[in-house]
Structures are given as structure tokens and as C-alpha cells.
Amino acid sequence: MESTNNRRSNVRLSVGSSSIVVIFVILTLTTFATLSLVSANADNTLSKKNVEMSLQYYEADAAAEDMLAAIDGQLQTISASGSAFLPQAESLAGGLDGVTAYTEDGGLFLAYAVPVNEVQQLEVVLKVEPDPAIRYTRQQWAIVSTVEDEQEDDVELMQFDD
Numbered sequence: 001m002e003s004t005n006n007r008r009s010n011v012r013l014s015v016g017s018s019s020i021v022v023i024f025v026i027l028t029l030t031t032f033a034t035l036s037l038v039s040a041n042a043d044n045t046l047s048k049k050n051v052e053m054s055l056q057y058y059e060a061d062a063a064a065e066d067m068l069a070a071i072d073g074q075l076q077t078i079s080a081s082g083s084a085f086l087p088q089a090e091s092l093a094g095g096l097d098g099v100t101a102y103t104e105d106g107g108l109f110l111a112y113a114v115p116v117n118e119v120q121q122l123e124v125v126l127k128v129e130p131d132p133a134i135r136y137t138r139q140q141w142a143i144v145s146t147v148e149d150e151q152e153d154d155v156e157l158m159q160f161d162d
Contacts, residue, residue: 079132
């Protein structure tokens with residue numbers, strides 16, 4: 001008789017332990033499912049931000065290309081007129097809105113910026129070449145931040161005694 005009671009207690013123990021294993025597996029699968037859902041949501045949010053930034057950049061790039069086409073058209077007109085190219089090109093900046101002209105290291109530069117979003121702008125710098133056939137070369141075509149970094153002036157550093 002004892003052997004029958006001993007077998008019944010072994011059966012109960014194995015049914016209980018298999019139930020614990022099933023519960024553990026269900027909890028593990030639920031945890032992984034939740035982590036997968038959170039990860040997919042984060043990927044979706046990042047993808048939407050990436051699409052938005054790409055659209056903003058290409059809109060700004062198109063506007064910068066339009067301004068470049070206007071500048072190139074003016075430079076072509078100046079070179080076709082046969083007058084002194086560089087002095088005429090310097091006066092060009094006054095005729096185009098947002099374009100500034102400056103000289104540096106003996107060269108004439110035209111610069112303008114197109115806003116990309118609230119915190120970035122596309123800055124363009126062109127060097128006007130003395131040869132009217134070339135007209136200009138691109139020196140800069142880059143996105144820069146319009147927000148200045150906030151830095152603490154008083155940074156206390158650890159002092160070491162020698």
C-alpha cells in the first residue's frame with residue numbers, strides 16, 4: 001500500500017512542477033512580446049522623425065538650388081555683358097534677397113542661408129571665380145545648427161595637491 005501512496009505523491013509533484021514551468025514560459029513569452037511591441041513602437045517613431053527631417057532637408061535644398069540658379073543667371077548675364085566681371089559680381093548681392101557678399105584672402109564670396117527647421121539651416125558659400133567661364137565654385141553646402149549650446153561658465157574642477 002505504501003508504494004501506491006508514494007506513487008500518488010510523485011504524480012502530484014510532477015503535475016505541480018509542470019504547471020509552474022508552463023506559468024514561467026507564459027510569463028517569459030509575455031515579457032518578450034511586450035519588449036517587441038515597445039521596440040517596434042520606438043522604431044516607428046524614429047522612422048517618422050527621419051521621414052520628416054528628410055522632407056525638410058530636401059525642401060531647403062530645393063530652395064537653395066533655386067537661389068543658386070538665380071545667382072548663376074545673374075553671373076551669366078554679367079559675363080555676357082563683357083564688363084569687369086568681379087566688380088559687377090560684387091554688386092550682385094545687393095540685388096538678391098538674403099545674399100551677402102564679402103571678400104576674404106583676395107577672393108569674392110557670396111553667402112546665403114535657407115532655414116531647414118526651427119533649429120537648423122542650410123548654409124551656402126560660393127566663391128566667385130575671376131574666370132567668367134567658370135563663374136563660381138561651391139565652398140560650403142552644409143546644415144548647421146541655429147541653436148547655441150548652453151554651457152556653464154563656472155565649472156569647478158577637482159584640485160590635486162602635488
